[in-house]
Amino acid sequence: MKFRNFPMVPRVVYGRGSFDQTSEIIEEKRNKERPFIFLVDKVFKDKELSKNIPLQGKDIIIYIDTTDEPKTKGIDEIRDNLKEEFGIVSGIIGIGGGSVMDAAKAVAIMMNNEGSSTQYQGWDLVKNPAVYHVGIPTISGTGAEVSRTCILTGPERKLGINSDFTPFDQVILDPALTKGVEKNQAFFTGMDCYIHCIESLTGTYLNAFSKSYGEKALDLCQKVYVQKSEWDDESDEDLMMASWHGGMSIAYSQVGIAHAVSYGLSYLLGTHHGVGNCIVFDRLEKYYPEGVKEFKYMVEKNKIEIPQGICKGLSDEQFDIMINVSYGMVPLWENALGKDWQKIMTKEKLRALYEEM
Known part of the structure; x- marks a missing residue:
């Protein structure tokens, strides 16, 4: 058996106020003739955070509109x-949530790789190393700050x-x-993390390495959303x-059914990732009974409304589009249901699942 040698983020700074060290941290990678490019969530335009970004020389800020999740066309542009x-840049720095994190990773890759980003959607297709890139998350839950993927929607599929x-x-x-994030958005993004844990810890790809991380993450999610009565700095x-x-x-493992199905919603309807995961997970009692039960409790406790009826009135063609996008997420389905997953989750069953949403 050949084991995968996955990379990890080599350097990480943690601490309240550590954003103030950004200039110092990136200085060793700065070439005065080549700018740093800051990709920043548009919500921070004219806000205090943007004013504190350490621009020097030719550095620029590009504000990213996260109304829609990253598209291959936008990354290429x-x-x-x-x-x-500029020709060459010193690096790409992403400041925002999962969409901005993914955009920063994708742009960093494409600065050193030819063609369209659509060519690299998939597993291990990138030929050349990315330019230096830094992630500074402003909301927690997606795991985009540490993952080896950046999810993009292309003309034919949504795939990382x-x-x-x-x-x-x-x-x-x-x-x-992360202070001051809107309540619903914070919840849906936090649940992305919770669902990661449930899908990883119950999957066929589970191993001791991924289990140790998944169990710790799940404990922390339960502490925040189940055990605590109010939100605080902790x-x-x-x-x-x-x-x-x-x-x-x-x-080091993989996600599962909720993610595989939500990709179809996102591709066709533009449903945001965290929201889509919650819409799907809410219907998956058969596959994740304990996780869905606890999820429903957290939804009720936090007075969150899960969108309903988003697939009502869709045509056969539209259902087929979602099904095909979802079916393309083979590793996710294998992790959830094993090698014979297509016999368990037939296209007819998947259509019926979508019809419930």
Whole structure:
């Protein structure tokens, strides 16, 4: 048996206020003739965080509209514009949630790889190392800050660039940056982490390495969402660590049914990742009975409304599109149901599942 030699983020800074060290941290990678490019969630435009970004020389901020999740076309356009204006850059720094993290990783890869980002959607297709790239999350749950994938929606599919060159070279974890996130958004993103844990810990790909990370992440999610009566600074810190450990768990195993099915929703309907996972997971009692029971309790406790009826009125063609996108996530289905997963989750059963949502 041949074991995979997965990369990890080589450098990470953790601490409340550590964002203030960004300039110092990236200085050793700075070439004065080549700018750093800061990809920042548009929600921070004209806000205090943007004013504190340590721009020098030719450095620029590109604000990312996260109304929609990253698309291959948008990544290619950013790469082409940067190449035309600067040629070579010192690095790419992503500041925001999972969508911005994924955009930063994708742009960093595409700066050193030719063609369209659609060519690299899949597993281990990237030929050349990415430029230096840094992740600074401002919301916790996706695990994008630590994962070896960046999820992109292309003209034909929603699929990540999964490669050894995808992980960040540096991550700055500052719990203070997550303060003030809108309640529903924070919950849906936190549940992304919770669902990561359930899918990893119950999957066929589970091993001792991923199990140790997944169990710790699950404990922290339960502490934040089940045991505690109100949110505080410790909750921000715990969820940031849960996100990190959850991302590590799936890096060495895989996610499962909720993610596979939600990709179809996202591709066709534009449903955001965290919301989509919750919509699907809410219907998966048959496959994850204990996890779904606890999930429903957390939803009720936090007074969250899961969107309903989003697939109502879709045509046969539209259902087929979602099914085909979902069916393309083979490793996810194998992790959840084993090698014979297509016999268990037939296209007819998957259609019926979508019809419930």
